[in-house]
Amino acid sequence: MQIYGLQKMTLLDYPEHVAATVFLNGCDFKCPYCHNFELVDGTARPLMEEEEFFSFLGKRKGILDGIAISGGEPCLHRELPDFIRRIRAMGFLVKLDTNGYHPEMLLSLIEEHLVDYVAMDIKNSFTKYGITVGVPKLDTEPVRRSIDILMNSDRDYEFRTTVVKEFHDEKDFEEIGEMIRGAKKYFLQQYTCRDTVPDQTLNPPSKEELKQYLVVLSKNVPNARLRGV
16 A cells, blocks of 8 residues: 555644644545645655554554544455455554545445545535536435444444535535435535646635535534534
């Protein structure tokens, strides 16, 4: 397993824990608002090999609670379960960030109790999912399955949506509310433009728009919240 990025300490990526975040390469999606697109299009170069990463972890025992595994899409990597087993053997909790497009891998990780917390992106309503992720003819069935897996698991989880003015409207959040009715946690995150984002013409919604989306969501997802706004 090659490591493409490492945030050595964060208080934000793993709720209520001090963690490090490791970034893996590759993704099924080509979201035009992606902040880590260099991990998607192959332009990023590896930061370190697996052994160097575990050497780093060995020096962080007693300092870090857990490791957040992000990307890209970590579940693309067949060696992910072994990678996590090794992290857990060192005494760290594991949080997984995922786009939900690999339900078989997600289910396997949950059934083996390899993940303690899962954060899954809900990109948009199923009606507009493909356009939003840059794959117009996307089959959304894997996403549906991953939602069902998480909501019926014993693992702690959250759903989250990065809201982009050009892609999301009130009707989308009515549909999303039905998709994840009764979800334990759901966060709306306001899109912010960075130099690494593929489409520099995109814009964030206003705070007022985000608050209205919460009103719409509250019918089906009472625990929906804004994050970082």
